[in-house]
Each structure stands twice: as structure tokens, then as C-alpha cells.
Amino acid sequence: xxxxxxxxxxxxxxxxxxxxxxxxxxxxxxxxxxxxxxxxxxxxxxxxxxxxxxxxxxxxxxxxxxxxxxxxxxxxxxxxxxxxxxxxxxxxxxxxxxxxxxxxxxxxxxxxxxxxxxxxxxxxxxxxxxxxxxxxxxxxxxxxxxxxxxxxxxxxxxxxxxxxxx
Numbered sequence: 001x002x003x004x005x006x007x008x009x010x011x012x013x014x015x016x017x018x019x020x021x022x023x024x025x026x027x028x029x030x031x032x033x034x035x036x037x038x039x040x041x042x043x044x045x046x047x048x049x050x051x052x053x054x055x056x057x058x059x060x061x062x063x064x065x066x067x068x069x070x071x072x073x074x075x076x077x078x079x080x081x082x083x084x085x086x087x088x089x090x091x092x093x094x095x096x097x098x099x100x101x102x103x104x105x106x107x108x109x110x111x112x113x114x115x116x117x118x119x120x121x122x123x124x125x126x127x128x129x130x131x132x133x134x135x136x137x138x139x140x141x142x143x144x145x146x147x148x149x150x151x152x153x154x155x156x157x158x159x160x161x162x163x164x165x166x
Contacts, residue, residue: 001036008044011037015046079136090131093121107134 003011007028014024021034021041028037093104095118100106105120106129122131130138 001030001032003040007032008040011040012044012046015041089133090122094118095121105129105131105134107131107137 010028011024014027019027021037024037025032025034094109095104097119099121100119103123105122105124107120108117109120110117120131120134122133124131125135128135128139
């Protein structure tokens, strides 16, 4: 494609009005492409056009917003420990099989054939049969990281009593 002085003049006018490269290309016709329009505008050192609506919103967001403090998601171990150390964590309410309802945690403690076998009895989470503590035990995410697996070593001895009592 060749650029005639008339086409260049029209390019300058349309560019100044703020038309996009593809709009100018279609207005010029003669198989003019968007890339040829942008290249010619660059070679003619035409001033940078007004900021488009999309980039304008990005710029305003960057200027007006203060950097947000990123909240780090707690891993399973950290959530487990935080729950056990929470002073408002509900006490365990040992109940027998006959006393189970939809409003009690159904986590079994011990073996059914043992004399002191019971169920947790705390209030369960919505849509789960278990309380917060036992949901952490029962439902592990797919591809759980090895470092995020809860083992007996992760539970300090002084907390074992808290697990049973609260």
C-alpha cells in the first residue's frame, strides 16, 4: 500500500479526532490495514492519542487505591491450631448413639465396642455432619501438601486435654 499526501492528511485528521487504527483503516479503504495505519502514525510522529476507556479505568484504579494488605490464607495446620487455642471454641458434649440429632457433631470417639464410646456432640457446621474441629480432620483437600498433613506430633500434649474438653 502506498501513502499519498491526501491519505496522510486524512490519517492526521482522523488520528487527531481519536479514532482507532482499525476505524481509520476502514475509512481510508484501499485495503488499508490497522497495522499500516499505526505504523504510519508512528513514522509521522503523531502525538499519543487520548487514553482509551479501558486503560483509563486501570490508571485511575492504580492512582486512587492504596496498596492492599494481603491476607495470607491459613493452612490446615494453622487453622487447626487456631481453632484449638480459641477461647470461644465450644466444649465437647459427649453423647450416646441414641441421642444423636442433626444438630450434633457425629464424630465418633473411641471404638463402638468399648464401654466409654461416645460422639462429639458439638454443634456441626452447616451442610456438614461434624463440628469445625472434626471437619478439619475429615475433609482434606485434594493434593494436600505433605507439610500440611496433621500428625500426632503436631498436637502439643497440653492441647490434647483441650481437644477432649473443648
